[in-house]
Amino acid sequence: MYAALVNEKLVTAYEEYSLLPNYQQLNTKIYRCPRCKKRVILIVSQSKAPFFKHYNVSQGKGEKEEHALSKQMLCTALVGAGYHAKMEVNLAYRQLRADILMQNSISFEIQCSPISDIEFDHRHNLYEKIGIKDVWVVGRRHFLHQQLRESQKKFLRFNQQWGWYYLEINPYEADISLKYNILLSPISRKLKYQIKQFSLDDLGIKQFFNFVPYLKRYSLPDVQFQRQYLHKKIQQKTGYGLQVAQLLYENRKSVEDIPVEILTQYYLPKQSCPLVQYLQKIAEDTKTK
Numbered sequence: 403m404y405a406a407l408v409n410e411k412l413v414t415a416y417e418e419y420s421l422l423p424n425y426q427q428l429n430t431k432i433y434r435c436p437r438c439k440k441r442v443i444l445i446v447s448q449s450k451a452p453f454f455k456h457y458n459v460s461q462g463k464g465e466k467e468e469h470a471l472s473k474q475m476l477c478t479a480l481v482g483a484g485y486h487a488k489m490e491v492n493l494a495y496r497q498l499r500a501d502i503l504m505q506n507s508i509s510f511e512i513q514c515s516p517i518s519d520i521e522f523d524h525r526h527n528l529y530e531k532i533g534i535k536d537v538w539v540v541g542r543r544h545f546l547h548q549q550l551r552e553s554q555k556k557f558l559r560f561n562q563q564w565g566w567y568y569l570e571i572n573p574y575e576a577d578i579s580l581k582y583n584i585l586l587s588p589i590s591r592k593l594k595y596q597i598k599q600f601s602l603d604d605l606g607i608k609q610f611f612n613f614v615p616y617l618k619r620y621s622l623p624d625v626q627f628q629r630q631y632l633h634k635k636i637q638q639k640t641g642y643g644l645q646v647a648q649l650l651y652e653n654r655k656s657v658e659d660i661p662v663e664i665l666t667q668y669y670l671p672k673q674s675c676p677l678v679q680y681l682q683k684i685a686e687d688t689k690t691k
Contacts, residue, residue: 403454406433406442415452418444445474446481465514468541471573472512475602477502482604494528509534512571514541522556539569546581548592550671558671563614566671576602583617585668588676589628594620628665632657649681
C-alpha cells in the first residue's frame with residue numbers, strides 16, 4: 403500500500419518518508435487505510451520503496467506475524483535514524499540470511515520462535531567467521547521474568563557499559579526493552595536487572611545507541627530467606643535441590659553450615675552456581691587429603 407489517509411487527506415509513503423530528516427518523527431502521525439479506515443504504519447527500508455502496512459495491535463497473532471512486524475518496524479526505525487539497513491540479506495554464500503543487516507557490519511536477528519542451541523551456535527559461528535556482529539532481539543516467548551531459563555542464556559550479551567544484557571522487542575507496544583546489569587541471586591537464582599525501554603522509531607533508536615546507564619549495586623540478599631529457599635527446594639526434591647542435598651550429605655554438612663559469603667554473593671548469568679562450586683570444591687579437597 404503506497405498511500406494512506408492523515409486527517410482525511412491522502413498522502414503517499416514516499417512523501418511522508420521524505421519529511422523524516424527534516425522535522426517529522428517516524429510514525430507519530432496516525433495513518434489510516436483509505437479502504438477500511440484501520441490504522442497503518444509507514445515501513446521503509448533500503449531494499450524497496452517506502453510503503454504502508456496495516457498495524458494490527460491484537461496480540462493474539464502468531465509468532466510469524468510477530469516476527470514480520472518486529473523486523474519491519476525495527477528496520478524502519480534504523481533507516482529513519484540514518485543508518486544503512488536492509489532486510490533479508492543473504493550472507494556467507496547463502497548459508498545465512500540476516501533479518502536486518504545494518505551498516506554491513508551488524509546483523510539484528512529477531513527470534514520469536516524456539517531455536518535449538520545447535521542451530522543458534524551454527525548461525526553465531528558463521529557470523530563470527532565473516533566478521534559480522536550478531537545482535538539477538540527476542541519476542542514474547544523468550545521474555546525474561548524472575549528466573550533465567552536455560553533456553554534464554556544463549557541470547558545474553560555483555561559489554562562494559564551495560565554489563566550482561568538482554569534485548570526484547572514488542573511490536574504491539576512499539577518498543578524495545580533493554581534489560582541490563584543482569585545478575586542472579588546466590589541460592590534462589592532469581593534475576594536482578596535494570597530496565598530501559600526505547601520507542602521503536604528513529605528517536606528511540608538514536609537513544610538506544612547512545613544509552614550510557616548508571617549500573618547500580620544491588621542490596622545484599624537476605625541470608626535467612628536464602629536458607630529457607632534452599633530447604634524448600636531440598637524438600638520438594640527438585641533437580642537443584644537433589645544436587646545440593648547430595649553434595650551436603652557427601653561433605654557431612656547441613657544448610658546451616660553454608661557460609662554467609664556464599665549466601666550473599668550475586669553471580670553472573672553464565673557462571674556456575676557458587677554454592678554448587680563451593681560444595682564440589684570441598685569434596686575434591688577432601689579426596690586429595
